[in-house]
Amino acid sequence: MNRHSFDSRVKGVSLGTTILAVKFAGGVIIGSDSRASMGGSYVSSKVINKLVQVHDRIFCCMSGSLADAQAITRAAKFQLAFHSIQMDEPPLVMAAASIMQELCYQHKEELSAGFITAGWDRKKGPQVYSVSMGGMLVSQPFTIGGSGSTYIYGYADAKYKPGMTREECQTFAVNALALAMGRDNVSGGVAHLAIISEKGEDMKEDADRALSQSRCVMGNSKAKE
Amino acid sequence: MALSCVLEPALSGFNFENSTRNIVLENGSEEGKIKAPKPMKTGTTIAGVVYKDGVVLGADTRATSDEVVADKMCAKIHYIAPNIYCCGAGTAADTEKTTEILSSNLTIFSMNSGRNPRVVMAVNILQDMLFRYRGMIGAHLILGGVDCTGSHLYTVGPYGSMDKVPYLAMGSGNLPAMGILEDRFKANMDLEEAKSLVSDAIHAGIMSDLGSGNNIDLCVITKEGVDYIRPHKESPFNYKRQAKYKYKPGTTPVLTKTVTQVELELLDETVQMMETAGSS
Numbered sequence: 001m002n003r004h005s006f007d008s009r010v011k012g013v014s015l016g017t018t019i020l021a022v023k024f025a026g027g028v029i030i031g032s033d034s035r036a037s038m039g040g041s042y043v044s045s046k047v048i049n050k051l052v053q054v055h056d057r058i059f060c061c062m063s064g065s066l067a068d069a070q071a072i073t074r075a076a077k078f079q080l081a082f083h084s085i086q087m088d089e090p091p092l093v094m095a096a097a098s099i100m101q102e103l104c105y106q107h108k109e110e111l112s113a114g115f116i117t118a119g120w121d122r123k124k125g126p127q128v129y130s131v132s133m134g135g136m137l138v139s140q141p142f143t144i145g146g147s148g149s150t151y152i153y154g155y156a157d158a159k160y161k162p163g164m165t166r167e168e169c170q171t172f173a174v175n176a177l178a179l180a181m182g183r184d185n186v187s188g189g190v191a192h193l194a195i196i197s198e199k200g201e202d203m204k205e206d207a208d209r210a211l212s213q214s215r216c217v218m219g220n221s222k223a224k225e
Numbered sequence: 226m227a228l229s230c231v232l233e234p235a236l237s238g239f240n241f242e243n244s245t246r247n248i249v250l251e252n253g254s255e256e257g258k259i260k261a262p263k264p265m266k267t268g269t270t271i272a273g274v275v276y277k278d279g280v281v282l283g284a285d286t287r288a289t290s291d292e293v294v295a296d297k298m299c300a301k302i303h304y305i306a307p308n309i310y311c312c313g314a315g316t317a318a319d320t321e322k323t324t325e326i327l328s329s330n331l332t333i334f335s336m337n338s339g340r341n342p343r344v345v346m347a348v349n350i351l352q353d354m355l356f357r358y359r360g361m362i363g364a365h366l367i368l369g370g371v372d373c374t375g376s377h378l379y380t381v382g383p384y385g386s387m388d389k390v391p392y393l394a395m396g397s398g399n400l401p402a403m404g405i406l407e408d409r410f411k412a413n414m415d416l417e418e419a420k421s422l423v424s425d426a427i428h429a430g431i432m433s434d435l436g437s438g439n440n441i442d443l444c445v446i447t448k449e450g451v452d453y454i455r456p457h458k459e460s461p462f463n464y465k466r467q468a469k470y471k472y473k474p475g476t477t478p479v480l481t482k483t484v485t486q487v488e489l490e491l492l493d494e495t496v497q498m499m500e501t502a503g504s505s
Contacts (some may be wrong), residue, residue, distance in 0.1 A: 011360060022263035038386070045388055067384035071356045074349075110241050110359075 016186025018148030027197025034189030058119030105135025238305020270398030309370030356385025398430025
């Protein structure tokens with residue numbers, strides 16, 4: 001798990017951030033805050049999008065250096081699309097996570113970005129993978145990352161129960177993000193959530209259906225119990 | 226696969242060749258071996274706003290070289306494509322050249338593919354290039370344009386980060402300009418409102434930042450075309466030369482005239498025949 005994104009060492013715009021992903025039966029919820037900072041004291045964007053759709057049913061959320069993270073996700077998107085065309089079927093979430101991991105590991109000296117990859121595929125259903133800055137790839141039922149995650153490890157460990165429903169997972173994600181944004185100076189803005197599941201019988205239908213909901217929760221709404 | 230552009234096809238993954246070169250250069254210049262020339266910075270205020278029918282971009286016109294104003298009427302809004310313009314802050318040479326390269330590539334692309342370039346394509350090309358150079362190209366850019374998918378405003382940072390936003394200010398004067406934009410920006414403004422908002426934002430930058438000044442340029446881009454207003458507002462402090470500084474020949478009197486013969490000695494004479502093969 002990403003413990004710290006070293007903001008002072010990241011040159012340029014940094015995503016000191018809180019990101020998380022939770023698996024439930026039938027899908028995953030992936031979420032992030034929306035703040036981009038420069039030098040730890042200037043908020044360069046209050047509404048930056050850290051949730052990137054790398055394929056129809058696979059999302060990534062970024063942390064670390066914005067330039068590096070965006071470059072990695074663009075390269076991953078390209079490689080994943082190519083892989084999907086070659087295989088002639090939607091890619092596995094594991095494939096997406098592996099591509100990100102390869103890029104992070106091969107260039108670990110020059111890059112500083114960490115990710116959470118989550119999505120749904122036909123083989124294993126909903127999955128959450130954490131790709132750390134150095135290139136470690138770990139699959140977990142839920143994961144938190146970014147600089148703000150240090151403040152919610154206790155909350156996440158206490159509140160997470162395996163087998164939660166979708167609504168419970170949503171509340172868990174929103175509350176966790178709100179608490180982290182409340183304590184971490186480089187996380188803030190609004191909470192972006194993406195809920196990915198298998199929707200519709202025909203796999204070849206418009207993939208937007210799989211993304212059943214994308215919600216935006218105001219940063220000053222209180223965490224509900 | 227066939228790509229309709231002239232950029233070299235990217236090898237998969239990243240290319241960090243320039244990282245080693247940069248380290249060598251940086252270490253060299255510390256020991257005084259390679260003295261990097263002081264680049265002319267634009268020390269700028271640039272801003273952009275998306276309004277109802279398109280995009281309004283604005284910029285000041287001062288280019289500084291340390292404390293001296295090197296150019297009072299510098300053009301910071303660069304042409305990229307007929308429907309895309311780019312404001313540049315940072316190192317003047319970098320923003321100029323980067324935008325020129327981008328513009329040539331997009332022109333060739335649109336000739337090859339028969340399509341008008343999209344703003345998002347320009348952003349992608351810029352991101353690739355700036356990321357490859359690891360922040361060594363000091364170009365902070367605001368790209369604005371109108372294409373078949375709508376009106377767009379993007380910012381691209383020198384390290385290769387990008388963000389898509391409805392309003393934006395960059396450069397050393399971006400903090401005061403951002404204050405004006407945050408206060409008065411509304412979605413779907415009309416043209417006059419948008420122009421006055423951008424103009425006021427640049428004006429705030431000029432007033433509160435030493436590196437920005439002189440005139441304000443505006444560029445309005447819509448589906449119908451582009452209106453490049455240069456200057457939109459002239460500085461009231463423009464210094465007008467009070468007198469002519471050209472002197473007539475003969476203004477300076479000649480007091481004495483001395484002619485010295487230079488003795489040249491012919492040392493050697495060689496003749497070389499030229500191979501002028503005339504027609505037979």
